[in-house]
Amino acid sequence: MPEKKSLRTEYGKTLVELGKKHDDLIVLDADLAKSTKTELFKKEFPERFFDMGISEADMIATASGFSSVGLKPFCSSFAMFLTGRVYDQIRNSVAYPHWNVKMVSTHAGISVGEDGASHQCNEDIALMRVLPGMTLLCPSDAFMTAHLTKKLYEYESYAYMRLPRNDLDVLYSENDSFEIGKSVVHKIGRDITIIACGAMVSIAKSTLLRFQSLGIDAGLIDMYSIKPLDAESLAQALNKSKALIIAEEHSVIGGLGSAVAQFSSERRPLPIAFIGIEDVFGESGFPDSLFLKYNLTEEAILKKGKMLYDKF
Amino acid sequence: MKKDFLIQRSNECRKEILKMVYNASSGHIGGAFSAIDIMVYLYFEKMNFSKNNFTDINRDRFILSKGHASAALYSCLAFKEIISFEELSGFRKIDRMLQGHPSRKTTPGVETSTGSLGQGLSFANGCALGLKIKNINSKTYCMVGDGEINEGQFWEALMTSARYRLENLRVILDYNHLQIDGKIEEIKNPSPSRERFESFGFYVIEINGHNFDEIEKAFTEADLIKRMPVFIIAHTTKGKGVSFMENNVDFHGTPPKKDEFERAMKELENA
Numbered sequence: 001m002p003e004k005k006s007l008r009t010e011y012g013k014t015l016v017e018l019g020k021k022h023d024d025l026i027v028l029d030a031d032l033a034k035s036t037k038t039e040l041f042k043k044e045f046p047e048r049f050f051d052m053g054i055s056e057a058d059m060i061a062t063a064s065g066f067s068s069v070g071l072k073p074f075c076s077s078f079a080m081f082l083t084g085r086v087y088d089q090i091r092n093s094v095a096y097p098h099w100n101v102k103m104v105s106t107h108a109g110i111s112v113g114e115d116g117a118s119h120q121c122n123e124d125i126a127l128m129r130v131l132p133g134m135t136l137l138c139p140s141d142a143f144m145t146a147h148l149t150k151k152l153y154e155y156e157s158y159a160y161m162r163l164p165r166n167d168l169d170v171l172y173s174e175n176d177s178f179e180i181g182k183s184v185v186h187k188i189g190r191d192i193t194i195i196a197c198g199a200m201v202s203i204a205k206s207t208l209l210r211f212q213s214l215g216i217d218a219g220l221i222d223m224y225s226i227k228p229l230d231a232e233s234l235a236q237a238l239n240k241s242k243a244l245i246i247a248e249e250h251s252v253i254g255g256l257g258s259a260v261a262q263f264s265s266e267r268r269p270l271p272i273a274f275i276g277i278e279d280v281f282g283e284s285g286f287p288d289s290l291f292l293k294y295n296l297t298e299e300a301i302l303k304k305g306k307m308l309y310d311k312f
Numbered sequence: 313m314k315k316d317f318l319i320q321r322s323n324e325c326r327k328e329i330l331k332m333v334y335n336a337s338s339g340h341i342g343g344a345f346s347a348i349d350i351m352v353y354l355y356f357e358k359m360n361f362s363k364n365n366f367t368d369i370n371r372d373r374f375i376l377s378k379g380h381a382s383a384a385l386y387s388c389l390a391f392k393e394i395i396s397f398e399e400l401s402g403f404r405k406i407d408r409m410l411q412g413h414p415s416r417k418t419t420p421g422v423e424t425s426t427g428s429l430g431q432g433l434s435f436a437n438g439c440a441l442g443l444k445i446k447n448i449n450s451k452t453y454c455m456v457g458d459g460e461i462n463e464g465q466f467w468e469a470l471m472t473s474a475r476y477r478l479e480n481l482r483v484i485l486d487y488n489h490l491q492i493d494g495k496i497e498e499i500k501n502p503s504p505s506r507e508r509f510e511s512f513g514f515y516v517i518e519i520n521g522h523n524f525d526e527i528e529k530a531f532t533e534a535d536l537i538k539r540m541p542v543f544i545i546a547h548t549t550k551g552k553g554v555s556f557m558e559n560n561v562d563f564h565g566t567p568p569k570k571d572e573f574e575r576a577m578k579e580l581e582n583a
């Protein structure tokens with residue numbers, strides 16, 4: 001079994017690391033600091049940490065005010081409350097006036113588990129992606145999270161990054177580097193390339209050998225930068241593969257799949273299959289059982305892959 | 313205080329607002345007229361904010377949370393020589409800088425974009441708190457509408473102002489008793505009383521928002537308050553300055569017709 005690591009803990013640790021170097025880093029939370037791990041920053045820098053209480057709208061627009069005086073605020077809460085609840089504040093108090101506010105959510109997607117559908121946000125990518133100028137990241141492992149957190153600090157505009165509650169397989173190492181607008185090309189498949197983000201990357205990775213044993217040459221791109229997409233690696237996949245599978249822990253509507261389909265449709269239309277939450281709410285359960293029930297599995301990817309392959 | 317000058321400046325601003333809205337055939341006169349006297353006092357008497365320093369970190373800041381009163385803000389920025397009077401004719405028009413609601417990215421001197429009501433005080437808190445962290449001794453002023461405070465976020469933000477004891481913040485309530493669908497008392501009735509804001513941890517001052525002596529007294533008193541944010545309840549009249557617009561909910565967001573424009577202009581010229 002590969003080692004697993006917590007992305008949100010890595011996020012919290014990286015905030016501390018950044019805080020040591022940069023006086024202008026400010027962290028805000030909305031009574032979930034223990035879960036989002038911003039409490040690590042709070043312990044180290046109480047004077048630069050603001051617990052805004054259970055008032056996410058107030059948190060977002062206050063962060064804009066911080067940005068207006070030259071500070072660099074990071075806001076955190078669960079994906080549900082950091083996007084859906086405050087869509088208007090992000091649109092009108094952050095994006096439209098163009099303030100440098102970073103929003104980093106945890107507990108994104110159905111892997112929230114036992115808390116149930118009220119807390120399982122499978123729509124945040126769709127909500128954030130549509131905002132003009134929004135940058136949107138969905139890392140797949142802890143090292144990538146640390147690296148992208150640093151990139152976000154340096155990045156001079158607003159951005160959203162989503163992290164899961166659960167630990168994920170370690171896929172990369174400390175020495176790997178990740179840029180906004182890039183991706184990790186594990187392999188371009190001659191038959192099929194899977195384009196995945198977040199928790200689905202390691203699941204997709206495990207299908208590659210299984211595809212091979214079926215005589216299907218499959219590849220994988222870790223498309224952690226959902227907006228902007230990595231046009232270069234996508235173009236490679238579009239030119240060399242015969243079909244794509246998109247895999248994301250998010251609704252099949254409006255997420256990475258929609259973004260890639262739109263891109264492909266203009267550049268080079270290919271058959272595309274989508275793995276994600278089908279237009280439904282989740283429910284309570286263990287994360288693994290939920291992934292099984294809602295078809296976020298190797299089997300689901302293999303099944304869609306065979307269907308595509310049969311039509312070649 | 314140059315009271316006569318301020319009275320005259322308010323009158324000039326009201327004329328510019330009237331022209332802007334008439335010319336655009338859209339915009340909000342009522343709430344601009346109720347707010348303009350306090351805004352004129354702040355921009356032309358009180359605030360450290362000029363064409364030479366309006367991007368400096370240590371300027372004072374005015375945040376118009378009730379963004380639909382944008383014409384009032386633009387008239388002040390024009391007299392401040394931060395935007396040109398020529399621009400006022402482009403209010404709400406395509407390819408021009410004066411958006412229907414204040415837009416930070418298009419208009420110099422606008423602190424942040426507003427228009428979606430209820431968000432400005434949170435922004436102002438962020439400014440005030442950020443300035444405190446940076447040891448910068450300037451003030452943040454934020455004006456909200458009495459209908460706007462139906463929004464929950466406003467009350468969230470009040471708690472934030474008090475929690476962080478933002479003595480460098482002044483919230484001004486434009487208490488004109490009207491919102492779009494009618495009297496505030498008949499809609500959600502936010503009862504913006506002294507006691508209510510005191511209980512939220514503010515030092516409260518009540519004034520007639522059209523009387524420069526009272527305005528000056530309030531903002532001077534506010535400067536003496538320590539470790540507490542200040543809330544100024546400004547009793548105002550929606551449409552103030554033009555008899556047939558006063559307390560008339562029809563002039564919230566409906567532009568005047570030609571004869572109404574002429575009658576209003578005449579009243580303002582004779583004021």
Ligand SMILES: Cc1ncc(C[n+]2csc(CCOP(=O)(O)OP(=O)(O)O)c2C)c(N)n1
Nearest residue numbers: 343380427428429457458459460490491492
């Ligand atoms: C969130 C939001 N909801 C609705 C509106 C539409 N709207 C514009 S002005 C207004 C009434 C505002 O009343 P008030 O705050 O009393 O303003 P004033 O009387 O000072 O003009 C409404 C409902 C809006 N701009 N923002």
Ligand SMILES: [Mg+2]
Nearest residue numbers: 458459490491
């Ligand atoms: Mg009103």
